[in-house]
Amino acid sequence: QPPIDNSATAGEWQALPVKAESPAANPTTAEKVELGKKLFFDPRLSLTGTVSCNSCHNLMEGGDDGRPSSMGVHGSIGPRNAPTVWNSVFQASQFWDGRSPSLEDQAKGPIVAAPEMGMPAHENAIKRIAAIPGYQTEFRDVFDSENSVTIDNVVKAIAAFERTLVTPNSAFDRFVQGDRSALTDKQIRGMQLFSDIGCTECHSGPAFNGWDVGSTTQTFEEFPRNAESQLVGQYGLDRDLGRFAATNRKSDKHYFKVPTLRNISLTSPYFHNGAVAKLSDAVRVMSETQLDTELSNEEVESIVDFFSALDGEFPSIALPRIPSRPGESVLEDQEPAAVGE
Amino acid sequence: QPPIDNSATAGEWQALPVKAESPAANPTTAEKVELGKKLFFDPRLSLTGTVSCNSCHNLMEGGDDGRPSSMGVHGSIGPRNAPTVWNSVFQASQFWDGRSPSLEDQAKGPIVAAPEMGMPAHENAIKRIAAIPGYQTEFRDVFDSENSVTIDNVVKAIAAFERTLVTPNSAFDRFVQGDRSALTDKQIRGMQLFSDIGCTECHSGPAFNGWDVGSTTQTFEEFPRNAESQLVGQYGLDRDLGRFAATNRKSDKHYFKVPTLRNISLTSPYFHNGAVAKLSDAVRVMSETQLDTELSNEEVESIVDFFSALDGEFPSIALPRIPSRPGESVLEDQEPAAVGE
Ligand code: HEC
Ligand code: HEC
Ligand code: HEC
Ligand code: HEC
Ligand SMILES: [Ca+2]
Ligand SMILES: [Ca+2]
Ligand SMILES: [Ca+2]
Ligand SMILES: [Mg+2]
Structure with a gap:
């Protein structure tokens, strides 16, 4: 039973796992x-x-x-x-x-x-x-x-x-699990558009980053793919060579990991250099540089609206008590106070 | 019923209030x-x-x-x-x-x-x-x-x-409230000494800072009182003029607020300039500069041991969720990333 009826939907929309596995070499306790x-x-x-x-x-x-x-x-x-x-x-x-x-x-x-x-x-x-x-x-x-x-x-x-820092049960997750009222009409339009124009080509899977549960291969993509876009110079998006610095392979120049879009409305500014302050502008950058597509303001807005449905539930965390060395700091090697007058 | 039998005890030992009052101008909700x-x-x-x-x-x-x-x-x-x-x-x-x-x-x-x-x-x-x-x-x-x-x-x-950041129910508090097993013998000796040599002259009341519940006058004391002590130069304790900078009154030169000793084993380094790394050395500084008294190592240790009984119970605090500006940071005025190679 597909979550939204329009069959043009390329994405296999997936809910975020509520729990992450731990590797054998480091079992979670x-x-x-x-x-x-x-x-x-x-x-x-x-x-x-x-x-x-x-x-x-x-x-x-x-x-x-x-x-x-x-x-x-x-x-x-x-x-x-x-x-x-x-x-x-x-x-x-x-x-x-x-x-x-x-x-x-x-x-x-x-x-x-x-x-x-x-x-x-x-x-x-x-x-x-x-x-x-x-x-x-x-x-x-x-x-x-x-x-x-x-x-x-x-x-x-x-x-x-x-591994405990997971944020399931977003409006999107509830929607794909069958609660059709979890998204607004505008969000559904944005979701559809996100799929139709090809964002899901890269941002697929439960975390919208090309990853699938259990997968150990990472998706990297060229960014910016359309280096002609004037947004590239405006935001300095071609200065960082990305994965090339890690592998020294020419073919990795300007390749970056496809990042998650979960909670994307909380993680401004955007891109590896943080040069884009607004999520709406980040959507424009993506459509122009990755898909050579210009979106109308209304279209951009619907995608931003869809993104707000990716805000998950944050687990409640008790402030830890961090242990002390009684009667003595472990920062005793720090500069003394500036001398007052 | 006095908490410890030795009547030489000058201090009226008081437990820390478990709750603080709020002022009429800012009622706590x-x-x-x-x-x-x-x-x-x-x-x-x-x-x-x-x-x-x-x-x-x-x-x-x-x-x-x-x-x-x-x-x-x-x-x-x-x-x-x-x-x-x-x-x-x-x-x-x-x-x-x-x-x-x-x-x-x-x-x-x-x-x-x-x-x-x-x-x-x-x-x-x-x-x-x-x-x-x-x-x-x-x-x-x-x-x-x-x-x-x-x-x-x-x-x-x-x-x-x-006003909610209070740490009651330390071993000391339980002791003065009648639980004689809350302190070790050594801690009781330290407590006694703390009183006998005159520390309580300044560090009295429930917070060991001269304050009493309901009081609106602050205790200030000269520090260092005995400026002759070689510890003064060693730790630069006479450089800051203290309350004088606030009032411009000559008589306030080198006067400081008497600070609380609650949780003192967790707040190294010590004094207004943080120049003294160890609690044992802070006790030596106090006895020499404030009371012109030299303590044996054993005496210093017993006071430090007593101080560990002033560690209170810390309320459990849930990490707050701080609200976001969706799709946009409020730090958009910050310097951009350093340019990579
Ligand atoms: C001063 C800032 C700073 C501190 C402190 C810091 N990080 Fe980071 N962290 C970053 C930056 C910037 C990156 C991205 C660097 C890059 O990709 O080259 C990053 C990347 C990461 C990533 C990768 C996330 C992803 O999706 O690729 C993880 C996980 C992470 N940090 C965890 C930690 C942990 C754990 C610590 C403490 C031990 C820590 N960080 C301390 C700034 C910081
Ligand atoms: C060809 C692959 C590809 C396509 C298609 C693509 N993206 Fe991306 N996306 C990426 C990569 C790679 C990055 C990381 C870029 C970087 O280095 O900052 C990214 C980053 C983003 C970011 C910023 C993430 C962050 O944390 O800063 C957003 C938002 C985003 N994409 C949305 C979209 C939208 C909306 C579309 C469709 C209009 C889209 N993407 C299409 C690969 C792609
Ligand atoms: C960069 C360090 C720093 C930051 C940030 C800071 N403080 Fe302080 N705070 C201090 C220092 C140092 C003093 C002592 C200054 C003095 O006495 O001249 C102090 C003194 C205080 C005192 C007085 C305690 C006493 O016993 O006299 C309170 C209460 C306090 N700060 C609360 C706050 C609050 C609330 C904030 C945030 C709005 C804050 N502080 C931010 C370093 C800091
Ligand atoms: C005449 C007053 C007076 C007497 C007596 C006195 N103190 Fe103090 N005490 C102060 C003042 C004032 C300060 C703050 C000094 C400063 O400016 O750092 C202080 C600070 C301290 C500190 C450091 C607090 C901190 O947070 O850094 C400790 C520990 C301490 N006193 C313990 C003692 C002990 C133990 C005795 C007895 C041996 C004692 N005091 C006697 C007035 C006094
Ligand atoms: Ca970001
Ligand atoms: Ca501390
Ligand atoms: Ca301190
Ligand atoms: Mg943020």
Whole structure:
């Protein structure tokens, strides 16, 4: 029973899974998730003690930071827009250029990236965590061995937490599961148009990113495909070589991972460089650069309206208590206060 | 019935109130607290969108940031250590120098302080919040009027939330309420010593800061009182003129608010300049500079041990969902991404 009657619908519309699988090498357990949550929110993993994963992937909102590109320790600005971590488990690789094969592998990056958390080396982060008695105990309990505060276990815990960050039951999901009243007429028109003009060529599957449940191959596409569009220069969309930097293969120049469109209305600004502030303009960019199609304002609006139906249900998260080193900070190596007059 | 039998105990030991009163001008309501919580956690109140109240007053831990002095937008470092916001309602004034008379008044400061949230003016923060439909609705509901997104209402909501940040039922509280097994013998010795040598002269009352329930006068004390101590130079404790900067009264030179000692083991480093990393050293500084007394290592340890009994129960806080401007960030005025190769 097709969800909408128009048979022109190319998409096999799929609801988002309500739960993500975990890999055999890192089975999800409740305790591991709790530990990973603490680490995800813990700014002491950064050089200055001011930047946590949540700083750039704010789980109180879209799982992003709302900035064109992220700002890490010492106010340094990176080259790319922070993608959402909501539903990041529903893809076969991580980063805009897909250079990381797993959530575990990915989480090693930001801790030591200069414009992100800025640690000189993983050991420095491990030293901080190991100095906190509460973490020592928790790592031992979760990983069932002594000396278990290691970078591999840190990223296992973080990845286990990230696998819980799924947002099912959007209006769209309810619609494709049979609740015809979940979408407005305008949203249904937008959904139809999204399929008719070919957006679903790339943005298919339950997360609208070409991925299917169980798939381990990642979809990459050229962007911008139509380099002629004046929008390319206007937004500087051809400066980043994308996947080429990761593989050094000429054919990967300007190829990017097809990103999820789940909760897309919460993750402005758009594209790998965050140069496009408005979702309506992002839709125009896509139709012109990827499909060589000009849309009317009304058409753009209907797609934006459809996108608002992709806002999912966010699980309620209790603020973690992150453990302390009693009577002593682990940031004792920081610059002293500026001297007052 | 005195809590510990030794009558040398000068202190009238008092348990922490489990709930704080709200002022007539800003009655606490559940909806106002919820709104204030969102604002407290919302980094969009800062220039770069990266710094919230919680950045420096981390409620996942001691309500502080663990740094000698705080780091605000663009990595700028301020002159003072961030005090905890846990139990900040239990004092008659705010800031190390007591220059702010209320939580409402206090909250106006950081938003526009250059090394904190760095907004050029309150209007800029208000403009951001007002651009977010969900906030518009919530402010209207909480303050029961149109155009209620004002700086006065922002700080009222934040202060209402802060009034819920109390940590009762510490081991100490249970002890003074009659549970003699709540403290260890060593902690009781530390408690006794704390009183015997005169710490309670300044650190009295339920929050150990000279404040009593209902009191509206703030206790200020000279620090360091014994300027001769070599610890003064070692830690640069005489550089900040304290309350003098707020009042310009000569007699206020080097006067500081007596701070709470609740959860003191979670708020290293210590003193207004955060120069003392360890709680044991902070105890030595106090006894030498305030009481001209040298303590043995064993004595210092017993007081530190007593202090661990002041760790309270932290209320469980659900991570708020902060509202979005759909399809558009409110940080559209930020620098673009650094250009990649
Ligand atoms: C200072 C900002 C910043 C911090 C801190 C940060 N990230 Fe990111 N994150 C980014 C940016 C920017 C990207 C995209 C980089 C790229 O594609 O080259 C990214 C990418 C990711 C991705 C890939 C998502 C996708 O769809 O491709 C995940 C997952 C992720 N981060 C998780 C984390 C975790 C876990 C931490 C903490 C250990 C963290 N991030 C810390 C900014 C940040
Ligand atoms: C040929 C493949 C392809 C087609 C067709 C396509 N997209 Fe995309 N889409 C991509 C890729 C790749 C990206 C990531 C671009 C980048 O590097 O920022 C993207 C990004 C986006 C984004 C921004 C995501 C974000 O988080 O910033 C939106 C919105 C979007 N697409 C919507 C659409 C719409 C609407 C259509 C149809 C009009 C469409 N796409 C057609 C491949 C495609
Ligand atoms: C960049 C760091 C930073 C940010 C952001 C920040 N604060 Fe503070 N806060 C401090 C510092 C440092 C002090 C002490 C300043 C002084 O005494 O001169 C302080 C003092 C306070 C106090 C007084 C506590 C006491 O016992 O005297 C309260 C309450 C407070 N802040 C609440 C807030 C609220 C509410 C916000 C957000 C609107 C906020 N702070 C944002 C660093 C920060
Ligand atoms: C004459 C008043 C006075 C006496 C007596 C006194 N204190 Fe203090 N105490 C203060 C003041 C004022 C401060 C704030 C100093 C500053 O500006 O950092 C303070 C700060 C502290 C701090 C650091 C608080 C923080 O958050 O950084 C600790 C710990 C402390 N006192 C413990 C003690 C102990 C233990 C004793 C007894 C050995 C003691 N105090 C005696 C007035 C006093
Ligand atoms: Ca984005
Ligand atoms: Ca702390
Ligand atoms: Ca402190
Ligand atoms: Mg967002």
